[in-house]
Amino acid sequence: MEKGVSKLHPNVSTALRSQVLTVTFASAIREVVQNSVDAGASRVKVVFDPTKLSFIVTDNGRGIDSQDLNQVGRQYFTSKIRNLDDLKQLNTFGFRGEALFYISNISHVTVVTKSLNSNQSWIKKFPLSCCVYKGQQEVDPWFKLDFLPKEKSGTITLVRDVFHNVPVRRKLLNQQPLFKTIFEIKKDLFQILMKHPETKLEVAYLDHHGKHNQLIISSDIKPEMDYFLKLSQCFSNVFGPVIPTDMFSRVSVGYKDCSVIGLISKCSVRFRENQYIYLNGRRYVDQSFKKLINGVFQTAGFGTVIHSTNSMRNIGKTPSNYPLIIFDVRCPNVAEDLTQDPAKDILSSSQAQILHPLIIRAVNSFLANQGHVANHLMIDEIACDTPRMISPKKHVLLSPEIPQSGLGFNKQTSEMKLLGKSCLSNIRIPRCSKREYEVAKPVNNKLREDKQGTVARLVLQAVQGKPNYNNTTPLPNWNNLGGSEVIRSAECKLDRRHLAEAEVIKQIDEKFILLKVPPAGALTNTLLVILDQHACDERIKLECSLNDFLHQVFDGTLVTQPVSSCAIDVDVTDGYLFKHYKDEFEKWGIFYDIRMSNLVDCLLVVSSLPEVLQVKANGDKMFLKDVLFQMVHDLKNSKKLPISKLYAKHHCESPKKAFKWWKYVHYLPVTFQDIFNKRACRSAVMFGDTLSIPECTSLVKKLAICRMPFLCAHGRPSAIPLLELTTAAARYNMTSKNAKNPYLDYKVDT
Structure with missing residues (x-):
């Protein structure tokens, strides 16, 4: 060259x-x-x-x-x-x-x-x-x-x-x-x-x-047909019976020389692939605006009706519910819009200030006609193009002025960070409801893990000058207690070795286990730590279940059970999707056949399931369909990686005790993870269960060998640092009345 x-x-x-x-x-x-x-x-x-x-x-x-x-x-x-x-x-x-x-x-x-x-x-x-x-x-x-x-x-x-x-x-x-x-x-x-x-x-x-x-x-669209009927029929001709054609609702709204006409489904679908907005016949692919539209539907409670009576549908995350949308948006052509993309799609409209509120008005009208109450505060925000934060789990609209303080943990690490006005005022796990926990989830978690994944950093950090908006009664501030200034800026590192060497002091209020952790390694002083007994046992049982199940998957010994008369209707597009991932499903013990008789009819015939899924599905086809669709779309969207290729390279030959299950847990389908989480929660030691000192000690020893000992199955903390015993603390009045009983929410014998 x-x-x-x-x-x-x-x-x-x-x-x-x-x-x-x-x-x-x-x-x-x-x-x-x-x-x-x-x-x-x-x-x-x-x-x-x-x-x-x-x-x-x-x-x-x-x-x-x-x-x-x-x-x-x-x-x-x-x-x-x-x-x-x-x-x-x-x-x-x-x-x-x-x-x-x-x-x-x-x-x-x-x-x-x-x-x-x-x-x-x-x-x-x-x-x-x-x-x-x-x-x-x-x-x-x-x-x-x-x-x-x-x-x-x-x-x-x-x-x-x-x-x-x-x-x-x-x-x-x-x-x-x-x-x-x-x-x-x-x-x-x-x-x-x-x-x-x-x-x-x-x-x-x-x-x-x-x-x-x-x-x-x-070929069945006639000139005399209504335009809305033409749209719905074209959609069915191309994509198959995703939803019945009579489940579409018509929307139409206009302003000056701009108009929005189209269809919105009355029933929800679990995935948002079928949402189409066309601007003068060209695809409008403004993803941020589509996300805001979905936010309007979610805050209005669209598609929240539970069709199955199986209690297992409440396991883990609530399935996402999206509307099926087809919008034909018409407005004057703008040269800048037509030249944005090689595929001639429109990435961002120069007339968005008119078209976006117009589309939102059509959505709002649909929701009102269907009996849903739209969040007008959010709609106003979208109309003026100033998005707000939405909680991804509960779809709770969060005000930007409310501080996001509380307890935050990352499920993928063993590290935790404690944020709040003081360390004791944040210990609210037993009193904080699930909803309060999720709304108060901090957005500034910075969690790190060492190379072995065994070290947890317990960082005590103050958030100054911000009021507490949680509807809980905070524990008393440590500002008037001895040793507060010593611990407020400290960074305490705990790992499994510290748990193994910890001494159980006693059980507290039949809910917690109080530990004294001796100095070792990075921990230079004795530390008092409180353990959530339910969270600890839940973590122990979860890791045992995951180790057993994943070992069976890679060892080829996964137990399956035959299923009779289980034919599930799917559209043809999804039929091709299930065909492609058939081998992947079989690795998880799910066996099925795809039967396509014509362009419309497609059946997914399930022949056997793994025992863990068979027991929980219990013959509920709707629940099983949701599970299978969740799995196949997670694979399609790369939310879960296929285990088939990994399976061929890492076929398990090691004994169960030496099996490194945590390397493969990210491949585990969401539903299986939810089932194991729920099983661990239900079988774990509960609040109110009395434990002797030997039983507490045994629990702590088992927790010490867990891969992620500082998180429960649901990602909440299992351990909270209370007090670092230092020589500097002796300068304070540690025998005062307040210091003897700082845990005013609980009965603690001192």
Whole structure:
């Protein structure tokens, strides 16, 4: 390679640029189909082969005159616009004159076309010139270039071997799961049908065996149908029966020359993939605004009805409930909006100050009609584009002026940090309700873990000058007690070794265990620590359960139980998703088959489940469906990593006691984690249980060998430092009446 700076060869720069504009196989299909509808096609047929990365699009559009055909596919050649002012009246998807040019630079493209004023078909094989089409020698029946009838017009576009000259990108596309390709194609084609709902669209694909599979048929939309009915029917034609069509509610609102019309589902869905906002036919992908819309629905309590009577549905996090949204937003075109993204999506509208409040008004009207009370405070905030914080667990609107002080812990570390006006005034775990705990959860937790993950830092830090907004009675401040200044700025490090050497003083109020931790390592003085007896035993039982279960998974000895008559209805899109992750589910002891009889009907037939899930599901199909959907969408969205590849590399050969379960706990499905958490909680020592000194000592010894001894199963603290006994404390009056009994909320014998 020559040294110095030089201009890239045109072929190189074009190939690099083509990868930016044609990012995926689905985007190439989208661009060609958009060209078809821009040419006035009322019927479009698509067949694609995801294995060979090839596709063919046939339409009955206006066709291309022979004199224009040689200009097709040249960079910046287009019939849509002549100058920037034309963008204001633009009514087509394409306008840049780039799509076919870039596709032809990374694939083999052939176009056969015929216009009405021509008696013969013409063919152009890029980059050659066009000529009269005389037939072909193609042997593949699905990618056949037919003659177009003399009395009709249309175009056939054949694209073969996408990214044939970019082997790395081609390899990545070949590794992409089929369900992702199918879902991308469906989303892209639904955008086209949203703007042209009467277009008769047929889509099919060839699987890896070469079998022809019908994917989409949208041919039942009549001109006389209501626009809202057209929308709902198009959605069902593309995505299948995600929800019944009669569960859509119509919304319509306008202001001056802007309008919002569309559909919102009356019932909720668990995932937000099916939320579509189109601005003048283009995807509006402002994610922050979509997040705020979902916040309005959540604060209004949308979709909170529990359909299952199984108590296990209350385990762990409440399932998210999202509306299915289809909004067709119309307003004057703005050139800056149309040139933001290579895919011609709109990332941020220049008219957001009008459109956002208009959309929120439509949402508010829907919620009111459905009997939900929207949070007007939050709606006002969204309307003026000043978002507020929302608690992710309880959807509680938090006022920014309320200090976020309290106890905060990170489930992924053994380290904890105590924040508040004083160390004792924050010990509220027994009195603080779950809701109060979550609202008061601090946002400034800075938790660190050593390389072995065994050290916990107990940091005592003051938050000065802020009132306490919790509805709890704080314990007395230490400002008047001896030793306060010594401990307020101290950083005390505890690890499992300290717990192993700790001495049990006694049980307190049948709730806590008081320990005296001798100085060792980084701990230079004796420390008094109070343990939550329930949290400690809960942590011990949880880690035992996780070790047993994960060892069985990797050892291949996981016990499963057969299930009879368990067929669950799923839409076709999710059917492909479950097909892809079938091996992953089997590693967790969940066995099923996918049965697709047509474009609409799809059944997930479960044949066996692991014992831990079988017992809890107890025949409740709705609960089981929620569990399976949670698992598959967590895998799809990379919230959980697949264990299949890891399983092959790390097949368990070590004994159970030596098994390092904590390396794999992040792969554990959420529902399994919730079940084990609940089991540990129910079987652990409770508040009110009397423990002898030997029993307390045994509990502490078991806790000392836990991987994360300072957190309960739910992430709350199991240990709180009370007092560091130092020589400096002797200068204070530690025998005063107040110092003898600082725990005014509890009975402590001194």
